[in-house]
Amino acid sequence: MPDVSAALLPPESIDAISAKWMTAALSTNFPGTEVTSVTVGTVIHGTATKVRLLLTYNDEGHRHRLPPTMWLKAGYEPHAEQQMAVYAGETCFYRDLARTMEIGCPIAYFSYTDSATAGSTLILEDLMARNATFGNATRPISPTQAAAMLDLLSTLHARYWRDPFLDTLGWLNGGGVLLESGVPDMVYNQSNFDRMLNLPRGAFIAPELRDREKLKALLIRLLEHDRDHALCLVHGDPHLGNSFWLPDGSPGFLDWQTAMHGYWAHDVAYAITVSLSVADRRHAERDLIDHYLTRMWEKGVTELSFDAAWLDYRRHAFYALCYAYCPPELQVEEVCIANAERVSAALLDLRSIEAWGEP
Known part of the structure; x- marks a missing residue:
């Protein structure tokens, strides 16, 4: 996976999620992809925050067959600071292990942990597309x-x-x-x-x-x-x-x-x-x-x-x-x-x- 910067950590708030930020994240693994629009859908609160995103792409994004919906998983909860290791553990799982097993877990389109801050980003498949x-x-x-x-x-x-x-x-x-x-x-x-x-x-x-x-x-x-x-x-x-x-x-x-x-x-x-x-x-x-x-x-x-x-x-x-x-x-x-x-x-x-x- 190419080097990425701490700028790829989640935006400071759900309202700040932008097409520019999504482009930076997804183009890391899908070169040439540009997200042309992003709309925030359902937000689910829990140990981590899960945000459903509705996306449109340029032609290169479509050539990569990127789907129209994904989930961003991040720490927008009041207790997030105490759960940093938990969030980072999941991104490491998708980085190191998920693709080595046939266990049906969602596809990770982007996973990143910043070694300096332990902050992490995870963008996952929308399983509703599989009914x-x-x-x-x-x-x-x-x-x-x-x-x-x-x-x-x-x-x-x-x-x-x-x-x-x-x-x-x-x-x-x-x-x-x-x-x-x-x-x-x-x-x-x-x-x-x-x-x-x-x-x-x-x-x-x-x-x-x-x-x-x-x-x-x-x-x-x-x-x-x-x-x-x-x-x-x-x-x-x-x-x-x-x-x-x-x-x-x-x-x-x-x-x-x-x-x-x-x-x-x-x-x-x-x-x-x-x-x-x-x-x-x-x-x-x-x-x-x-x-x-x-x-x-x-x-x-x-x-x-x-x-x-x-x-x-x-x-x-x-x-x-x-x-x-x-x-x-x-x-x-x-x-x-x-x-x-x-x-x-x-x-x-x-x-x-x-x-x-x-x-």
Whole structure:
């Protein structure tokens, strides 16, 4: 990728997004492209800001077959300064890894991280052009759909299983962005903890899951375990809000901001726990773990036994409790209510906390 300057970081405001700036970004990878007009469409707020852009081009842009709509993903949120490493991680994923795997993630037309400031820019495919639909925690998926999601995760995990290449990517090291960006402090600081319990979701959080100091210490232990026993590339945040589904039923994942050199059970336990209704999870989770292991064995990863994998699953289900205590600036309350109910039930059913004391 050619050298680019810090001028390619996102404009200071959404209103400042211009055809000139889009031309500078897109012509980096698509030489000769000129964006002749840009119109701001839908704006979605969350961990990062996602801005849908409607674009027109010169003849060279059309020769590159650039689409009429794209998404700019950047940090226009009040909490953006605390999330710089998260944003940069996603641009690095698209720069270094996305094109090496068949995992159906959106096309990145431009990705850039400024080494001096850690600021980043990401311009992505508009999946609505592929008639994709998007997941939401308020709409749990079926066990069959969960199996398809695990198929995708097995492809991701097996691709770089125990591969030394991941150690060469500095942005993946140190336990990944969840540990380095201070997730335990963000979720389990006293102020946030008390505030979350007093929101409607608090009614679904079991009394056994309200010891703040114990929960924070265990989360740090879990993240340090995954840092010290990293086996593969993981998505890091495979909840329903980060999923999309194509018309043929195949899933994909958005928001690769927390891609990590980590531990397979983080993704698998998180995806199952927050994606299925309580009843479906209780009925299907053992079969789903077996399904995932079968897919891994088919891809040449044969070292995982069911008993060991089941213990890992039980332990790693604990991470999803972060969603119950997620600050409201990052997720709307109806999503956190749905996840608080599912996660609280799962942690009690699986005796997830107690599992960390088992051999």
